[in-house]
Amino acid sequence: MIKETEIVCPPGQQEDEAVITRLAAASLNIQPKNISAVKVIKRSIDARGRKVLYRMQVQVFLNQVYEPEIYAINYPDVQFGRPVIIVGAGPAGLFAALQCIKLGLKPVIIERGKDVKQRRRDLANINKQGLVNPESNYCFGEGGAGTYSDGKLYTRSTKRGDVNEVLKMFVAHGADGNILIDARPHIGTNKLPQIITAMRETILNAGGEVLFDTKVTALLVEFGKIKGVKLSTGEKLTSDAVILATGHSARDVFEMLHHQNILIEAKPFALGVRIEHPQEIIDRAQYHCEYRGPDLPPSYYNLVEQVDGRGVFSFCMCPGGIIAPCATEANEIVVNGWSPSKRNNPFANSGTVVQINMEDVPGDENDPFLMLRFQQQAEHAAFLAGGGNLVAPGQRMVDFVEGRLSNNLPVNSYLPGTKSIELKEVLPLWIHRRLQSALPVFGKKMKGYYTNEALLVGVESRTSSPVKVPRDKETLQHPQVQGLFPCGEGAGYAGGIISAAIDGINCASATLKILS
Numbered sequence: 001m002i003k004e005t006e007i008v009c010p011p012g013q014q015e016d017e018a019v020i021t022r023l024a025a026a027s028l029n030i031q032p033k034n035i036s037a038v039k040v041i042k043r044s045i046d047a048r049g050r051k052v053l054y055r056m057q058v059q060v061f062l063n064q065v066y067e068p069e070i071y072a073i074n075y076p077d078v079q080f081g082r083p084v085i086i087v088g089a090g091p092a093g094l095f096a097a098l099q100c101i102k103l104g105l106k107p108v109i110i111e112r113g114k115d116v117k118q119r120r121r122d123l124a125n126i127n128k129q130g131l132v133n134p135e136s137n138y139c140f141g142e143g144g145a146g147t148y149s150d151g152k153l154y155t156r157s158t159k160r161g162d163v164n165e166v167l168k169m170f171v172a173h174g175a176d177g178n179i180l181i182d183a184r185p186h187i188g189t190n191k192l193p194q195i196i197t198a199m200r201e202t203i204l205n206a207g208g209e210v211l212f213d214t215k216v217t218a219l220l221v222e223f224g225k226i227k228g229v230k231l232s233t234g235e236k237l238t239s240d241a242v243i244l245a246t247g248h249s250a251r252d253v254f255e256m257l258h259h260q261n262i263l264i265e266a267k268p269f270a271l272g273v274r275i276e277h278p279q280e281i282i283d284r285a286q287y288h289c290e291y292r293g294p295d296l297p298p299s300y301y302n303l304v305e306q307v308d309g310r311g312v313f314s315f316c317m318c319p320g321g322i323i324a325p326c327a328t329e330a331n332e333i334v335v336n337g338w339s340p341s342k343r344n345n346p347f348a349n350s351g352t353v354v355q356i357n358m359e360d361v362p363g364d365e366n367d368p369f370l371m372l373r374f375q376q377q378a379e380h381a382a383f384l385a386g387g388g389n390l391v392a393p394g395q396r397m398v399d400f401v402e403g404r405l406s407n408n409l410p411v412n413s414y415l416p417g418t419k420s421i422e423l424k425e426v427l428p429l430w431i432h433r434r435l436q437s438a439l440p441v442f443g444k445k446m447k448g449y450y451t452n453e454a455l456l457v458g459v460e461s462r463t464s465s466p467v468k469v470p471r472d473k474e475t476l477q478h479p480q481v482q483g484l485f486p487c488g489e490g491a492g493y494a495g496g497i498i499s500a501a502i503d504g505i506n507c508a509s510a511t512l513k514i515l516s
Helices: 017-028 091-102 116-129 163-172 192-205 251-259 279-287 370-386 397-402 429-445 497-515
Strands: 002-009 035-046 053-062 083-087 106-110 209-211 216-222 225-231 236-238 242-244 269-278 304-307 310-318 322-325 335-338 347-356 392-396 418-420 455-460 484-486
Touching (some): 083 236, 091 106, 091 497, 269 279, 269 429, 310 429, 347 429, 347 455, 370 392, 392 397, 397 429
Parallel strands (some): 083 106
Antiparallel strands (some): 002 053, 269 455, 310 347
């Protein structure tokens, strides 16, 4: 017999099997000796009261053997299966490829960047020398932007597909099993490369292909049907199904589609800054204590406020993390954040952005590049303000709100360096003013948040794609090109690792309908 119950325990006991068994027995009013095993199925931190607690949903096995689930997957050999071309090796592309294999189709992944091992050298050049390789950076390369952007697996996209299926796939390729039970699962940027490499090996061992340092320069279309792609090498690959999973920063892909008269549309996105606090400030606010202690993880926050009809909100919050330079071209500053698996850096950072609607940007709303050009202008302004070498403009929080230049900037995690600038020189005025209004309000919601110890770094601009590649809701194909499947963040259908992975799975499943 298996029963479920909820138990509560203090920090430090959440992984103690004896404690969990005793608490489960008390909750069910049974003797611990009658319990053969207890399985934790959900775990979260409850910091609402004066004492921080762990809440756990557990399965209790009564006089029954518990056999742990094995997450390894036996994939078929698809070496001679019908090919599906997948453009991009980010989460959407990788999970599309794995789903193709499950369905007996042969994935052929085309990735403009390098594999994760080779990619590290280019990231070192970005951080140490301020040099951006436009084909290999924090956004382009094996695993896409997800590989080096924290590995947060929290999502609200539960209606799009099976989130647990995605989490199990990560565990099968080396992720810690705790991601299956934690309310806010997290892998860590330091561990993701090994997991991504394992996924690639699965794809290759099953007969799929992965081409690195290779760009798609044109889609091959005949009479409204996809026939394959043309590569930067001049080679042509043929297939009746192409999954376009190129990520939100592949601007040249949008240009390519537009040049080929394949419909794309401007899309709202959000823009602002990345805000960094000492982690201890966030811990004190969220855990209601002076010192977090070793039994609790670094705390996170989620803040939102409406200001003059636009949402101002925190985004991609990274406890114990760093701010990273994520430009994909020269002469632009783009900041993002990530955390290692232990989240043991002394700072906490979060994107803090303002929603931008079509009517907010002057120009022709029918111009598919309207929002992208707006994004580019902010990134170039940040570059000019920083003075080059990826030095980013920064301002202390209270100084920002009160409209004065910071005399100096706090020690921070942004490796290329920061320069004291009034961020009103970088941000559009209406975005600047909304942030000025929202930050003191956030300080009232979270004690200690509004402080001059916090640093604002500009600009956080790659929150989502500023371009949408339309598709049919039922078939997931582009309305003009049969067999073309716009997919993931770059096409406008995802907002993080999990939602991108789910969309990749869905698009791969949809290809079967036209290939069978």
